[in-house]
Amino acid sequence: MDTYKLFDAEYKFANLIWENEPINSTELVKLSFERLGWKKSTTYTVLRKLCERGILKNEAAIVSSVIKKEDAQRHESQMVIEKSFNGSLPQFLTAFLGERKISKKEAEELKRIIEEAAK
Amino acid sequence: MDTYKLFDAEYKFANLIWENEPINSTELVKLSFERLGWKKSTTYTVLRKLCERGILKNEAAIVSSVIKKEDAQRHESQMVIEKSFNGSLPQFLTAFLGERKISKKEAEELKRIIEEAAK
DNA sequence: AAATTAGGTTTATTGCAATAAACTAAATGT
DNA sequence: ACATTTAGTTTATTGCAATAAACCTAATTT
Numbered sequence: 001m002d003t004y005k006l007f008d009a010e011y012k013f014a015n016l017i018w019e020n021e022p023i024n025s026t027e028l029v030k031l032s033f034e035r036l037g038w039k040k041s042t043t044y045t046v047l048r049k050l051c052e053r054g055i056l057k058n059e060a061a062i063v064s065s066v067i068k069k070e071d072a073q074r075h076e077s078q079m080v081i082e083k084s085f086n087g088s089l090p091q092f093l094t095a096f097l098g099e100r101k102i103s104k105k106e107a108e109e110l111k112r113i114i115e116e117a118a119k
Numbered sequence: 120m121d122t123y124k125l126f127d128a129e130y131k132f133a134n135l136i137w138e139n140e141p142i143n144s145t146e147l148v149k150l151s152f153e154r155l156g157w158k159k160s161t162t163y164t165v166l167r168k169l170c171e172r173g174i175l176k177n178e179a180a181i182v183s184s185v186i187k188k189e190d191a192q193r194h195e196s197q198m199v200i201e202k203s204f205n206g207s208l209p210q211f212l213t214a215f216l217g218e219r220k221i222s223k224k225e226a227e228e229l230k231r232i233i234e235e236a237a238k
Numbered sequence: 239a240a241a242t243t244a245g246g247t248t249t250a251t252t253g254c255a256a257t258a259a260a261c262t263a264a265a266t267g268t
Numbered sequence: 269a270c271a272t273t274t275a276g277t278t279t280a281t282t283g284c285a286a287t288a289a290a291c292c293t294a295a296t297t298t
Contacts, residue, residue: 009256026274042257073214080199084192090228095192097236107237109209111230117216118226128286145244161287
């Protein structure tokens with residue numbers, strides 16, 4: 001199965017860790033309550049699952065990520081394009097932009113990113 | 120609630136219709152069985168839900184789409200970028216490309232799409 | 239006129255993501 | 269020594285997407 005795939009709740013949770021790692025697990029419980037409204041047991045349940053899938057780790061009550069945000073995001077973006085856009089980035093871009101216009105500045109930035117990948 | 124959002128099974132189903140509309144409902148039942156392995160009742164259940172949400176319509180046993188594929192795709196792509204990429208297309212592009220290289224040809228195509236939206 | 243097909247609806251069942259209550263055991267504070 | 273805090277696990281519960289069985293009625297075929 002697809003160990004990289006993060007469900008909605010898992011993704012929100014992973015973000016807390018990416019933004020605060022390394023973080024002590026008791027601190028994480030507090031943070032999850034403040035930011036997600038989760039009870040302690042919920043936090044530990046989700047934490048364990050993500051550890052089992054090799055996405056996070058919890059060593060001596062210090063939680064940190066194994067898979068970095070960029071990797072999860074790349075995976076996510078590639079899944080979407082595969083599933084909904086026939087694996088085609090141009091098709092995705094076309095759909096996303098639709099009739100929307102973008103500024104010269106944005107266009108420059110996007111072209112720069114593309115240039116960089118075309119080397 | 121978000122009427123445009125299509126769940127996985129719904130999206131696969133909608134694709135059958137986008138590719139074959141207008142289509143008679145009995146034909147659609149056959150097609151769903153062949154392509155998705157669905158029983159008749161499953162097809163009608165999903166069909167009704169999508170009709171209620173204004174995505175499809177079923178008039179005198181002729182099924183067709185109200186929301187076109189391009190619209191659903193645009194919505195989908197925008198949701199992903201909002202949810203996982205902070206609303207930033209450059210961030211998405213960067214994540215998607217990662218260390219991957221693309222051909223000159225692809226790069227040209229992508230730049231053309233961007234140019235078009237920058238007018 | 240009896241059987242079959244077309245075109246559905248009503249009402250489950252299953253599976254899994256999301257959430258948490260209740261319990262534990264070890265360490266630490268008083 | 270006792271109370272509290274830390275750091276969890278075990279075991280539900282809930283909600284909803286996905287799937288389908290069973291039923292229904294009108295039209296068509298035999």
